Amino acid sequence: MVGPRGKIGGRFMPEALMAALAELTEAYHKSKNDPEFQAELTHLLRSYANRPSLLSEAHRLSEHAGARILLKREDLNHTGSHKINNVLGQALLTKRMGKRRVIAETGAGQHGVASATAAALFDLECVVYMGEEDTERQALNVARMRMLGAEVVPVAAGSRTLKDAINEAIRDWVTNVEHTNYLFGTAAGPHPFPSMVRDFARIIGVEARAQILELTGALPDAVAACVGGGSNAIGAFHAFVPDEDVRLYGFEAGGSGLETGLHAASITGGALGVLHGARTYILQDEFGQTLPSHSISAGLDYPGVGPEHAYLHDTGRAVYEPVTDAEAMEAFRLLCRTEGIIPAIESAHAVAGALRIAPKLREELGREPVILVNLSGRGDKDMHTAAAYFSDEVALDKHSGTEA
Amino acid sequence: MSKLSDVLAAAKAEDRAALIGYLPAGYPSVDGSIAALRAMIEGGVDIVEVGLPYSDPQMDGPVIQKAVQAALDAGVTTLDVLRVVEGAAATGAPTLVMSYWNPIERFGVDRFAAELSAAGGAGTILPDLIPEEADEWIAAADAHGLDRVFLVAQTSTSERIALTTDVCRGFVYAASLMGVTGTREAVSGSAKDLVARTREQTGLPVCVGLGVSNGVQAAEVAAFADGVIVGSAFVRRLIEAPDEAAGLAGVRALAEELAEAVRKGRR
Numbered sequence: 292m293v294g295p296r297g298k299i300g301g302r303f304m305p306e307a308l309m310a311a312l313a314e315l316t317e318a319y320h321k322s323k324n325d326p327e328f329q330a331e332l333t334h335l336l337r338s339y340a341n342r343p344s345l346l347s348e349a350h351r352l353s354e355h356a357g358a359r360i361l362l363k364r365e366d367l368n369h370t371g372s373h374k375i376n377n378v379l380g381q382a383l384l385t386k387r388m389g390k391r392r393v394i395a396e397t398g399a400g401q402h403g404v405a406s407a408t409a410a411a412l413f414d415l416e417c418v419v420y421m422g423e424e425d426t427e428r429q430a431l432n433v434a435r436m437r438m439l440g441a442e443v444v445p446v447a448a449g450s451r452t453l454k455d456a457i458n459e460a461i462r463d464w465v466t467n468v469e470h471t472n473y474l475f476g477t478a479a480g481p482h483p484f485p486s487m488v489r490d491f492a493r494i495i496g497v498e499a500r501a502q503i504l505e506l507t508g509a510l511p512d513a514v515a516a517c518v519g520g521g522s523n524a525i526g527a528f529h530a531f532v533p534d535e536d537v538r539l540y541g542f543e544a545g546g547s548g549l550e551t552g553l554h555a556a557s558i559t560g561g562a563l564g565v566l567h568g569a570r571t572y573i574l575q576d577e578f579g580q581t582l583p584s585h586s587i588s589a590g591l592d593y594p595g596v597g598p599e600h601a602y603l604h605d606t607g608r609a610v611y612e613p614v615t616d617a618e619a620m621e622a623f624r625l626l627c628r629t630e631g632i633i634p635a636i637e638s639a640h641a642v643a644g645a646l647r648i649a650p651k652l653r654e655e656l657g658r659e660p661v662i663l664v665n666l667s668g669r670g671d672k673d674m675h676t677a678a679a680y681f682s683d684e685v686a687l688d689k690h691s692g693t694e695a
Numbered sequence: 696m697s698k699l700s701d702v703l704a705a706a707k708a709e710d711r712a713a714l715i716g717y718l719p720a721g722y723p724s725v726d727g728s729i730a731a732l733r734a735m736i737e738g739g740v741d742i743v744e745v746g747l748p749y750s751d752p753q754m755d756g757p758v759i760q761k762a763v764q765a766a767l768d769a770g771v772t773t774l775d776v777l778r779v780v781e782g783a784a785a786t787g788a789p790t791l792v793m794s795y796w797n798p799i800e801r802f803g804v805d806r807f808a809a810e811l812s813a814a815g816g817a818g819t820i821l822p823d824l825i826p827e828e829a830d831e832w833i834a835a836a837d838a839h840g841l842d843r844v845f846l847v848a849q850t851s852t853s854e855r856i857a858l859t860t861d862v863c864r865g866f867v868y869a870a871s872l873m874g875v876t877g878t879r880e881a882v883s884g885s886a887k888d889l890v891a892r893t894r895e896q897t898g899l900p901v902c903v904g905l906g907v908s909n910g911v912q913a914a915e916v917a918a919f920a921d922g923v924i925v926g927s928a929f930v931r932r933l934i935e936a937p938d939e940a941a942g943l944a945g946v947r948a949l950a951e952e953l954a955e956a957v958r959k960g961r962r
Contacts, residue, residue, distance in 0.1 A: 302828065305823060306822075306845070306855070307850055307870055449764070458752070461753045566797065567753075577801070578798055580767065
């Protein structure tokens with residue numbers, strides 16, 4: 292389905308942007324049905340982004356989990372995450388629309404790096420808005436974006452994170468809409484972004500579905516993905532939505548735990564409301580003010596979620612659960628040590644979730660379940676955070692040792 | 696006829712544009728914002744817009760963002776906003792609330808309309824609510840006798856201008872330039888064109904906002920629009936003042952300058 296679904300989704304945006312949203316919707320619909328556009332995009336994805344991405348059997352992790360775990364390796368894409376799929380599609384659209392400048396927002400920097408990359412490839416001017424706090428915790432990606440020729444604008448307003456970077460990007464778009472296209476980084480925002488980003492990301496699930504059928508002769512029992520805004524998750528889920536026997540699990544950033552209020556779990560810990568142009572689940576107080584989100588992962592640190600996920604949640608087709616920072620970091624280390632793969636901390640949330648659902652599924656099915664985990668990105672950008680986290684833990688261990 | 700329509704009609708009868716001033720509720724304090732709105736009205740503003748402070752004001756530039764963030768940090772809520780409306784409306788000037796949509800939805804659409812009406816408010820301006828998403832608000836505003844102002848922009852097609860003016864009541868807000876709130880050195884030339892295109896679709900007054908900050912610009916806009924809307928320039932007077940009394944004097948002085956200007960516009 293395309294567009295808003297009942298009360299979910301929609302367009303809550305300044306009138307000044309309606310023409311641009313209409314233009315974008317038209318360009319997106321045309322491109323969807325244009326074999327030439329699709330062929331060009333497919334060629335780019337294969338010859339530039341390194342698709343199809345591998346499906347890796349995670350033998351040692353599987354032993355740990357008591358489930359057969361297969362990893363969809365979006366971390367092996369050019370620029371190191373699933374974001375390149377969406378960005379190549381949107382950049383190609385920008386060219387077709389005759390615009391010469393792109394803007395983007397980024398949290399962890401994955402979408403910013405992908406946007407800067409596509410802008411360089413397509414010779415477009417590129418400005419990336421990034422919360423000041425995120426520019427500090429993701430300094431490496433800031434350097435990468437600048438190296439690629441993009442201007443990175445730190446946003447000091449509000450919570451100084453992704454949410455405020457989106458506000459600033461929207462302000463830029465209102466001002467420069469004539470020649471500027473907004474490369475939205477996740478499956479959120481006003482229509483058509485949620486459907487469009489889903490369609491550019493759906494290649495993840497399309498490939499994975501074929502690969503897993505070829506490898507195992509059957510569909511997986513479950514698909515697990517992390518959910519911030521939810522672009523990698525909707526991309527992984529979409530091809531499986533009609534397969535009713537395949538359970539879909541979205542793992543949100545539980546931060547320090549839902550009960551502490553320090554989290555970014557918009558579906559499990561939020562309420563329906565309007566943010567960034569769409570009605571969806573958001574973290575908000577009793578007066579509708581957006582609450583600050585918290586996650587160890589900058590990429591999941593967002594107080595909203597894509598409306599398609601709100602819809603899958605409301606209809607019960609997908610299950611959403613929070614994974615805490617601690618659980619995610621434990622899974623992060625486990626994947627490093629068992630498979631030699633350093634995942635993005637975002638993706639570690641999906642790994643942790645898979646470990647959690649494995650015993651439940653085994654019991655329910657009476658056999659070893661097969662779980663597809665979308666490894667949405669690689670962890671290079673997170674090494675600083677991980678090193679700090681684990682050294683703190685060592686310090687705490689030592690501390691509690693002396694206490695005892 | 697609503698109080699808002701009456702005031703716009705009275706300005707028209709004087710062959711001048713109406714002057715509309717914006718200030719956020721709760722800045723520099725709840726009582727301070729009531730005092731500032733009153734100073735604005737005493738200075739000659741015909742209609743006031745009370746801003747509802749919101750965490751994610753996408754249409755606002757740095758000046759208004761700063762004031763609104765300070766109000767939120769001080770704990771200002773929708774209930775305080777309604778108190779500010781009451782304080783401003785008590786002067787007799789039509790008082791509109793300018794708000795992003797989510798705080799109203801969260802408060803309860805009908806409850807907000809009822810309490811705004813009870814506070815003496817005249818209606819709303821909702822910059823991120825387009826007619827297609829506005830059914831619930833239109834019903835609630837109708838039920839409680841509130842005016843509802845929607846926005847048209849330079850990029851609006853004639854179809855969209857018609858769609859928007861159809862659901863407007865009170866006046867139509869013409870966003871004079873592409874961009875966010877804030878003062879500009881020059882008022883965009885295409886504002887005049889937008890007003891003309893809007894008048895082709897509606898008999899409602901068309902008021903122009905975004906970018907007007909001084910008497911010269913206000914007179915320029917007053918020559919072709921039914922109303923001139925000024926926001927950031929007022930907020931800046933409060934932000935840059937050394938103390939509250941100086942801020943109020945600054946607001947009053949600017950209102951006087953602008954009120955004189957809208958009377959000169961058509962001479």
